[in-house]
Amino acid sequence: MPQVSLREDAHYPVVVVGGGQAGLATSWQLTARGLDHVVLEADRVGSEWRNRRWDSFCLVTPNWQCRLPGFPYAGPDADGFMLRDEIVAYLESYAKSFDVPLAEGVRATGLEQTAQGFRLTTDVATVTADQVVLATGPYQRPKIPRFADRLPGGLQQLHSSQYRNPEQLDAGEVLVVGTGQSGCQIAEDLHLAGRQVHLVTGSAPRVARFYRGRDVVAWLDEMGYYAKGIHEFDDVDAVRFRVNHYVTGRDGGRDIDLRRFALEGMKLYGRLVEVRDGLLCLKPDLRANLDHADAVSEGIKDSIDAFIASKAIQAPVEARYQPVWEPADEPETLDLQGISAVVWSTGFSRDDAWIRVPVFDGRGYPTHHRGVTSVPGLYFVGLPWQHTWGSGRFGGVADDAAYLAEQIVQRRMQTGVRWIAGLPRSQKTVA
Template identity: 85%
Template sequence: MPQVRVRDGAHYAVVVVGGGQAGLATSWQLTARGIDHVVLEADRVANEWRDRRWDSFCLVTPNWQCDLPGFPYAGADRDGFMVRDEIVAYLEDYARCFDVPLAEGIRATNLEEYPQGFKLTTDAATITADQMVIATGPYQRPKIPRMAERLPGEVLQLHSSQYRNPGQLPAGEVVVVGTGQSGCQIAEDLHLAGRQVHLVTGSAPRVARFYRGRDVVAWLDEMGYYVKGIEEFDDVDAVRFRVNHYVTGRDGGRDIDLRRFALEGMNLYGRLVAIGGSDLHFATDLRTNLDHADAVSEGIKDSIDAFIGARGIQAPGESRYQPVWQPSVEPEKLPLQEISAVVWSTGFSRDDSWIRVPVFDGRGYPTHRRGVTSVPGLYFVGLPWQHTWGSGRFGGVAADAAYLGDQIVQRRMQTGVRWIAGLPRSEKTVA
């Protein structure tokens, strides 16, 4: 895979910032349309998968959903779940397969509007572009609550992006805060290694791995859930910021049942509300959190049953989930003296402070419609729920990249500007 040398003062028709699956998919669409561009990656291709995932990490969606443009999954285990190193290899192979014009190790530091489009300052050069695509992904700045500052120094603290394996943590009991996908899977990883885990729950929903003879993802895909546009929902903002359902692809895929973990010795708690004195303090909402997660999972099964019935599909019957454990008490405190480490599985926030273009709302979220912002020529791709449930996943980013490719071509036609590929701005002519 050839590396592009980015020269100071160079001009491109399009600059793509970010070399993950969203940036690579966009590059493929631009190449297919004959559009001169460069992809800038601050580290290496697939860096988020390589450096921010633990050793046993695997996809939670089946391999057949890895369908990047021009590069569908071609392995032998379509219904399996790629592990971390296989995901990295898949993306590296993708970048090589069409010689993406990639410049690795170049970090964008400032983006502003410019008479000819946009001026981008990086730690290597300053370049300009007619159009810009931001493909930096949602996992940029680890979020850790300020209450973490109250933990004693002898307690090791890690964000989920820093966790690798149980052996990384000191001997003793471990608190995992958060029951999104990362929190539940890290808690399981520790639990399977024989560690005493204290899992702090939240409002994240869960989903069954399999139901009525198929992976639930396969049912939802056939039902059209992954291509339903966000504008079809009444509560767009609520949908866009929903927490993902927890489930796992580990060992061929299975449910994550926190109640089962509790039966096996894991300690569960409600939401963490304070760290004070010598204790962690919790809300008394453990039962509510568990019941909510189960209700969402059973609701998805209801929709699958209705789909099967409406289509007359032959599918095996299956009994419904019965809770295997209920909290007899709602624990409100945990002594800190029992804890050796805390893993904060509390998510990420975006870091768009380098983008000096007025496209953000009061929360700092980029305002857009299907990735197209109100500033002509500036686009985002790879955002969760950018247009559909699949937008932030391997299975849906291709459609978003194709849409933006069409928008980029349309704008080029409207402006009448065409730059000869591969030359710095000073050497280019306008056709």
């Protein structure tokens, strides 16, 4: 693939910021339409997967759902789950497959609107563009509660994005805070390694890996869940900020059952609310959190049962889940004695201070419709629930990228200006 070298004051018809799956999918769609552009990547292709995932990390969606435009998964294990290094290799191969015009090692540091389009400052050069696609993703700044500073000074603390393997942590018991996908999978990784794990739960839902003879993802895909537009829901904001269901693709895929972990010795707690006098103060909601996660999983099974019945599908009958453990009490404090390390699986916040264009709401979320902002020529791609459940995944980003590429084409036709990529502004050509 050609490596692009940015020149000071160069002008591009389209600049795509971010060389992950969303940025690459957008580049493929632009290339297919003959649109000159450049993709800026602060590190290397696949760096988010390479640098922010632990050693045993794997996808939670089957490989067949990896459907980047022009490059669907073609490996030997369509129903399996790619490991971290395989995901990186998949993205690197994708970038080579269509000679993406990529500038690696170029970090965008400022974006401003101008009378002619946009000015983009990077740590290499300042360039201008008619249109800009922001494919920087939603997981930018690791989020750790402020009261983490009040934990004992000798306690090893790291965010889930820094976790690699159990051997990385100091000897002793480990506290994992958060039960989203990362928290549950890291807790399992430590548990399987024989570490004593203390897991602080939250309200994240869970989903079964398999049900009635198929991966649940396959049922949901056939039922159209991943293609359902967000504006078909009554509670758009609530849907957009939902936490992902926890499950795993490890060892061929299985449920993550926190109750079974507890039966095997893992210590479970309710939500962490503060740190006081060296003690963790906990909300007594462990039972409620476990019950909620189970209820969501069983509700998904209900919808699958209804679909099977409505289509008269022949599928094996499966007994429903029965809880294998119940909490005997609800401790409201936790002494850190014996705990040597804390893994904060508390998510990420956005880092958009460099985008000096008024496209954010009061919460700092980009305002858009299917990735098209209110500022002409500025777009987002790769956001969770940008348009559908599949938007932030390998399975749905292709549709979003295609939609935005068409919007970019239409705007180019409306403005009537054609730029030759990489030339100074003084050498523009008008169609």
